[in-house]
Amino acid sequence: MSITDDDLTTTNAAVAKLEGIAASGELADFNANRITLGPDHSLIGPVAHLAAERIRLAALEWENFTVRQVAPTLGAVVEGLDLSLPLSDDTYGELRDAWTQYKVLFFRNQDLTAEQQLAFASQFGELEVHPFLPGNEESPELVRFSKDAETGGYENGWHHDVTWREVPSKGTVLRAIEVPNTGGDTLFCDMTAAYDGLSDELKDQLEGMVAVHDFFQAFGHTIPAGKQAEIREKYPIVEHPVVIHHPVSGRRVLYVNRYFTSHIVGLSDEDSDTLLAELYRQANVVEYHCRFHWEPNSIAMWDNLAVQHYASSDYWPDVRIMERASIIGVRPSA
Numbered sequence: 336m337s338i339t340d341d342d343l344t345t346t347n348a349a350v351a352k353l354e355g356i357a358a359s360g361e362l363a364d365f366n367a368n369r370i371t372l373g374p375d376h377s378l379i380g381p382v383a384h385l386a387a388e389r390i391r392l393a394a395l396e397w398e399n400f401t402v403r404q405v406a407p408t409l410g411a412v413v414e415g416l417d418l419s420l421p422l423s424d425d426t427y428g429e430l431r432d433a434w435t436q437y438k439v440l441f442f443r444n445q446d447l448t449a450e451q452q453l454a455f456a457s458q459f460g461e462l463e464v465h466p467f468l469p470g471n472e473e474s475p476e477l478v479r480f481s482k483d484a485e486t487g488g489y490e491n492g493w494h495h496d497v498t499w500r501e502v503p504s505k506g507t508v509l510r511a512i513e514v515p516n517t518g519g520d521t522l523f524c525d526m527t528a529a530y531d532g533l534s535d536e537l538k539d540q541l542e543g544m545v546a547v548h549d550f551f552q553a554f555g556h557t558i559p560a561g562k563q564a565e566i567r568e569k570y571p572i573v574e575h576p577v578v579i580h581h582p583v584s585g586r587r588v589l590y591v592n593r594y595f596t597s598h599i600v601g602l603s604d605e606d607s608d609t610l611l612a613e614l615y616r617q618a619n620v621v622e623y624h625c626r627f628h629w630e631p632n633s634i635a636m637w638d639n640l641a642v643q644h645y646a647s648s649d650y651w652p653d654v655r656i657m658e659r660a661s662i663i664g665v666r667p668s669a
């Protein structure tokens with residue numbers, strides 16, 4: 336299926352109800368009635384702006400596979416595909432659409448070799464080689480996250496991958512090789528929902544803002560002192576808009592992250608820190624999340640612009656081994 340605006344104009348009861356609520360102004364009331372708590376002004380109450388996207392996604396239908404949504408605005412388990420085989424043109428087109436719509440796709444029982452994982456991911460674009468993270472010995476396009484009692488997991492902070500690149504990856508295919516029985520889940524946060532949930536004043540304030548992204552914050556400690564100047568020359572700091580337009584969905588996405596964003600251009604350090612802290616906090620809103628529990632041979636495929644992710648580091652000293660293929664995207668634009 337390829338999605339057009341007409342497909343999204345469903346007439347089911349939920350949509351009618353939502354339209355009725357929106358027309359009567361009740362939606363704004365719901366948002367206005369939320370209650371602010373604590374020194375960080377976090378809000379409690381219904382996250383009403385998610386309703387339209389939840390209903391829109393629930394109405395989608397797919398011909399070449401089945402889809403089970405795992406959270407209101409992001410995340411879906413896809414069944415009925417064998418990822419070790421090349422996708423037909425139809426299935427490829429549909430899967431690409433589903434990826435954009437649900438932002439993160441999950442697959443179970445995909446007993447893929449490293450080559451098959453690379454072949455699957457390559458159907459969506461050219462793969463990147465990560466200059467800092469350890470790779471699979473035979474295939475440099477696969478980053479290997481191999482954790483045990485000696486090497487703990489440091490991916491437990493919200494981030495988009497490689498935003499320190501001029502052209503960050505558009506998406507990632509992550510394969511579970513060995514996982515703990517409990518723990519080691521990966522969480523995803525819908526950064527379109529996060530943008531949509533900002534106040535109109537804050538959205539206006541962010542208009543035209545640009546942020547600096549730098550690998551050094553997260554990876555600096557892995558680079559020997561003698562190599563730092565050379566690596567810096569190869570990967571200079573880059574700037575990306577604080578709010579980008581997703582190149583496929585056209586939706587706006589909040590695009591700053593704790594790992595790699597260092598500051599907002601043109602603001603004092605203090606103002607930049609205050610604003611970034613407020614924007615980073617949006618990724619803590621549980622209503623924007625979905626959470627995936629891994630089994631061996633599970634695959635997750637995320638849209639690296641639309642979501643941030645967080646690998647829960649709660650399984651130490653157990654073993655957890657994953658391999659990641661990342662697909663090169665386009666330079667993010669406002």
Ligand SMILES: O=C(O)CCC(=O)C(=O)O
Nearest residue numbers: 480490496521646657659
């Ligand atoms: O290990 C995971 O679940 C995710 C790690 C991560 O941050 C990544 O693959 O980019």
Ligand SMILES: [Fe+2]
Nearest residue numbers: 490495496644
């Ligand atoms: Fe990551």
